[in-house]
Amino acid sequence: MMPPILRHPGLWPTLAVLTVLCLLVAAPLATILGETLGSAAWAEVLASRLSRNLLWRPLATTLTIGVAVAAGCLLIGGFLAWLVTMTDVPFRRSIGFMATLPFMIPSFATALAWGTMFSNGRTGGAGGMLEGLGVAVPDWLAWGIVPVILVLIAHYYALAFTVISAALSSVNGDLIDAAMMTGASRRRIVTGIVLPVVTPALLAGASLAFAGAVSNFATPALLGLPVRMQTLSTRLFGMIEIGQTERGYVLAILLIAVSAVFLGLGNRLLAGRRSFATITGKGGRGRVMELGRARWPLCALALLICLVTTILPIILLAAASLAPMSSALFSDWTLHYWIGEADPAFARGLAGILHNPQLLTALGVTMGLGISVALAANAVGLVVAVTTTRWHLPLLTGAATQLSFLPLLLPGIAFGAAYIALYGAPIGSFPALYGTPLLLALALTAAMLPFAVQTGRATVAQISGEIDEAARITGAGFLRRLWSITLPLAAPGQIAGVLLIFVSVIGDLAIVVLLYTPATPVLSVLSYRYASDGFHQFANAVTLVILILSIAATLVAQLLRKRQRNAA
Known part of the structure; x- marks a missing residue:
C-alpha cells in the first residue's frame, strides 16, 4: 500500500518548489563554500601577512559602519515613528x-549628492558646492567613514521607521494613561513604557539597518575607495575583479557570517525576555501624547x-547633471x-547620455530585468506561499519557508559571488551563464x-482554501487551480510586490556589479562607472533616469490600485 505521505495532494508541488529554491538559493551558497574547502585561501585571508589588509582592517571598518548605521537608524527612524x-x-x-x-532612492544616488555638496577635491577632482562657496570642507567630512555612515543612515532609516511605527501603533493607550495618572513625565513614559514594549521592533529595525549597511557596496565604493577606505564588500569586489576568486569567496562567506552573528544576537536578546506583549484580549485604544509648545x-x-x-x-543631482563644475552648482547650466x-x-x-548607445542598451536591459524579475519573483513567491500555507508537510514546508527567506539575510554582493561560483562556469553540458542576462x-x-x-x-x-479544495475535488490539477483560481484572485494584491521588486532591481548595484559585462550593461553600473572615472555629471544624469523610472x-x-478600488 502506498504510504499516506505519497498520496498527499501537496507533496509533489512542495517538492517542485523545494527544487527551485535549492537551485536559486542553496546551491550557489554551497558552491562558494565548496570552492574554498581545501584551498589556501582561508589561511591567506585569516592568518598571513596579507590578512591585515585583506580582512581585519576591512572587517573593523565594516563593523563600525554597521553598528553606527544601526544606531543612527534607530534614533532617526524611532523618533519619526x-x-x-x-x-x-x-x-x-x-x-x-x-x-x-528614502529607501526608494538608491544609496549611490544619495552618495553622489553628498559628493556634489561636500567634495573637497582631495582625490584630484573638482571641489563640491561648499568649497565653491569658500567653505573649507575637512577631509573627514568629504571622504571616508563619516560620510559613508551618514549617507547609509539617510538611506536605511526608512526601514527602521516602518518597523517601529507598526509596533508603536499597537501600544495600548491604557498603559500611558495609567502612567500619566501617577504623575509620570513624558520623558519617563517614553523611556520607561514605550521603548521597553517595542523592543522587538527596535531589534528588528537595527538588524535590517545593520545587514543593509555591512553589505552595501555603492556608498563605500564612491565615498571610501577614493581615499583607500575598504569594507568587506568593496574588498570582495576587488578580489573577484582581479581574478582572485577564492579569496573573494572566503570574504563572501565571512560577510554572510557577520550578518548572521548580528541577527543571532538580536534573536538571543529577544529569547531572554518574553514580556513584550501589549495586545491582550481586553479592548485597547491608542493614546496621542500632547506635545504642547514642542509641537x-x-x-x-x-x-x-x-x-x-x-x-x-x-x-542636487538634477543641478549637478547640468552644471560644468560642482563648485558652481547653480550657474552656467548646460544640457550637454x-x-x-x-x-x-x-x-x-x-557625448551626452542620450547620445550614448550604451545608455539605450542599459535602459533596455534594466527595464527588461526589472519587469522580468518582478514577474518571475512574484510568480515563484506566490507558488511558495500557496505550498507553505495551504499544506502542512513538517520537514518539506519548513525547509521551503527557510530557504525562501534566506536571501534576506545574505549580503547582495556575496550573493553575486555565489552565482559566479555556481553558474559562471559550465556544468556538464549546461553552458556557462556568465555575461548573459539570464x-x-x-x-x-x-x-x-x-x-x-x-x-x-x-x-x-485572503483567499478561502475551500475554493481551491472544491476545484481539486472536481479533478483540477495544481497548475490548473493555480492559473485559473489563485492567480486571478491574488493579482490585485500582487501589485505592491511587483512595484517593490521592480524599484529594487533597477536601483540595485551590489548584486549586478559582479555579474554584469559590457554585453549586459545596466543603468546602476553605468552610473557607477561614470562616477568612478570622474564623470560625475554623466553619473548624476543616469541616476536621475533611474529615479524617474522608479x-x-x-x-x-497607484493608478492601478485606484482603478481596482473604484471597480470594487
Missing part, C-alpha cells in the same frame, strides 16, 4: 509618507530630516551632459524572493 504614531505633531501624514521614501519645533525638525534625505538629494554631441573640447569628448535575472529573482513570498502570503491568506512605476501602481 514616535512623532507620527503617538503624538499630536502637525503634518503627521506628510511626515509619515516622506519618511518611507512646531519637533514638526520642523521632522520635516527637515525628511526634506534633507529625500528632496535635497534629487535637487544630456543631449550634447561629442566635442573634444568639452567633457573629454564624451544570470542577472536568476540572481536578482533569488534575492527578491523574501519580498515576493511575504506579498504572496498576504494575498493567499517614480513612474510608483505612479502606475
